[in-house]
Amino acid sequence: MSRTTLTAASLLILGLAAPLGHACTPPTPPNSFPNGATATLPEMLEGQKAVKKFQADMADYRNCIDTENPPAPSGAPLTEEQKKAQDAREKARAQKHNEAVAMEENVASQFNTQLHAYKDAQSAKKP
Numbered sequence: 001m002s003r004t005t006l007t008a009a010s011l012l013i014l015g016l017a018a019p020l021g022h023a024c025t026p027p028t029p030p031n032s033f034p035n036g037a038t039a040t041l042p043e044m045l046e047g048q049k050a051v052k053k054f055q056a057d058m059a060d061y062r063n064c065i066d067t068e069n070p071p072a073p074s075g076a077p078l079t080e081e082q083k084k085a086q087d088a089r090e091k092a093r094a095q096k097h098n099e100a101v102a103m104e105e106n107v108a109s110q111f112n113t114q115l116h117a118y119k120d121a122q123s124a125k126k127p
Contacts, residue, residue, distance in 0.1 A: 024064035026100060027057035029107045036117030044118050051111045058104045062097055069093045 030050040034043040069089040078086065 024061055024068060024096075026061050026096075026103070027054060029054055029103060030111075033111050033114045034118075036114035036119075037121050039114070039118055044115065047111060047114065051107060054107055055104060058100055062100050065093055065096045065100070 030047070033051075034047045036044070039047070069086070069092075
């Protein structure tokens with residue numbers, strides 16, 4: 001067997017086996033944010049730190065789910081049943097990916113609301 005054939009076969013086996021033995025777990029979003037209207041700068045920085053960590057963890061999660069269903073190697077013939085299974089895995093991957101993006105956008109939006117409140121409160125304190 002040539003190196004190319006071995007690589008293609010290995011990728012196909014890994015692609016089909018990944019959903020069975022590999023599970024990606026989404027990170028837990030921050031459970032609260034500082035109240036921007038009353039928070040101190042250190043509290044806001046802690047909130048920002050938590051959001052950035054969540055975003056980094058979410059990027060890792062998206063990378064994980066994007067590898068759960070790698071494309072079939074080019075030139076590797078698939079049966080109709082294998083194509084259907086591949087399509088189902090891709091649909092599930094896309095849904096998880098989209099949900100992850102939506103969750104990340106929601107967390108960022110919540111923090112940004114508090115950040116704007118913090119900036120408004122700081123502006124109000126200036127003479």
